[in-house]
Amino acid sequence: MLNLIQRLPKAELHLHIEGTLEPDLMWRLAQKHNIELPFDSVEAIRRAYQFDSLQSFLDLYYQGANVLLDEDDFYELMWAYLLVCKKQNIVHTEIMFDPQTHTERGIPFSVFMSGFDRAIAKAEQELGVSVYLIMSFLRHLSEEAAIDTLFAAAPYYSMIKAVGLDSSERGNPPAKFERVFAQSSALGFKLVAHAGEEGPPNYIWQAIKHLNVDRIDHGVRSAEDSELMLYLQEHQMPLTVCPLSNLKLRVIDKMEEHNILDLLSRGINVMVNSDDPSYFGGYLNENYAALVHSLSLSKEQLIELVFNSIRASFLPNEMKGKWLDEIQRIAQEA
Ligand code: ADE
Ligand code: ZN
Numbered sequence: 001m002l003n004l005i006q007r008l009p010k011a012e013l014h015l016h017i018e019g020t021l022e023p024d025l026m027w028r029l030a031q032k033h034n035i036e037l038p039f040d041s042v043e044a045i046r047r048a049y050q051f052d053s054l055q056s057f058l059d060l061y062y063q064g065a066n067v068l069l070d071e072d073d074f075y076e077l078m079w080a081y082l083l084v085c086k087k088q089n090i091v092h093t094e095i096m097f098d099p100q101t102h103t104e105r106g107i108p109f110s111v112f113m114s115g116f117d118r119a120i121a122k123a124e125q126e127l128g129v130s131v132y133l134i135m136s137f138l139r140h141l142s143e144e145a146a147i148d149t150l151f152a153a154a155p156y157y158s159m160i161k162a163v164g165l166d167s168s169e170r171g172n173p174p175a176k177f178e179r180v181f182a183q184s185s186a187l188g189f190k191l192v193a194h195a196g197e198e199g200p201p202n203y204i205w206q207a208i209k210h211l212n213v214d215r216i217d218h219g220v221r222s223a224e225d226s227e228l229m230l231y232l233q234e235h236q237m238p239l240t241v242c243p244l245s246n247l248k249l250r251v252i253d254k255m256e257e258h259n260i261l262d263l264l265s266r267g268i269n270v271m272v273n274s275d276d277p278s279y280f281g282g283y284l285n286e287n288y289a290a291l292v293h294s295l296s297l298s299k300e301q302l303i304e305l306v307f308n309s310i311r312a313s314f315l316p317n318e319m320k321g322k323w324l325d326e327i328q329r330i331a332q333e334a
Helices: 002-007 021-034 042-047 053-069 072-090 099-103 111-127 142-151 156-157 172-187 203-208 220-224 224-233 243-248 259-265 284-295 299-311 317-333
Strands: 010-016 090-097 129-137 161-168 190-195 215-218 239-241 270-272
Touching: 002 270, 002 284, 002 299, 010 072, 010 215, 010 239, 010 299, 021 042, 021 053, 021 072, 053 099, 072 090, 072 111, 090 161, 090 317, 099 111, 099 129, 099 142, 111 129, 111 156, 111 224, 129 142, 142 172, 156 161, 161 172, 172 190, 172 203, 190 203, 203 215, 203 220, 203 224, 215 220, 220 224, 220 239, 239 259, 243 284, 259 270, 259 284, 259 299, 270 284, 270 299, 284 299
Parallel strands: 010 090, 090 129, 129 161, 161 190, 190 215, 215 239, 239 270
Antiparallel strands: none
């Protein structure tokens, strides 16, 4: 199974680039910029990655991002993840970035977008990985701040495929961002939002009804609402599920309790993603492997999940068709 996971061409649809910052790169960039970290070694950073909730993780995640200062830092961050894509046979990735995490520290769009652009162009040429960017608004900040961010991004619209919504879910319902999502849609962006990770099923309904999203990020709490399950199934609304993230952030207590295969068997369009791999103990293939070990993932289920990753992507239909054919070919051989 692990061999098949490696060989199948996969898409990743839920990944925060700031969440790929590995402790050794954090350490190196802190030294480069003379930034004092509250850790005395790379190992101490790793040891600090124990969380009891989304917020306890976000506190460390935003603190970690403080070492990202110049264009080269953003280039290195992006390039390191795209090398992982090559290694894990992730042929297409839709990557979230949080502009406000950087603009709030005085780092303008020109700095991080140029760094990202350089790494993405190199990866598309040299690694054959295709990349879309998703600009995510921080939901613990105001809608006005999100609107300012949407306008500040104007020179870079051609680099951005979709907008998203992330950060602290509880107390920050999707409906708070209705206007900025309508404006983003009018500009031609696809729409995604985190909902139903820690927040209730009602937040998933809000993302659908008020924000008009094309995909839900996480959405694992949809299982608590049978009417919602029916809606998700009928509309084939994708849920970008992140198993290791859910375990590390205590959305579930044990991987054996994860409901992803239950959702799959009920006809919901779910697939596997890594969210913030450096913080949660594994990239995409490790997330699939966790399902093999803890949920006895079958070959048929694996193929379905990988199929869904391509199907739920924002790739044009001819590219989807090409990858779906390739998955089918490898599945038949296996
Ligand atoms: N930002 C980075 N990872 C996140 C997650 N899992 N949920 C909400 N916001 C995030
Ligand atoms: Zn996320």
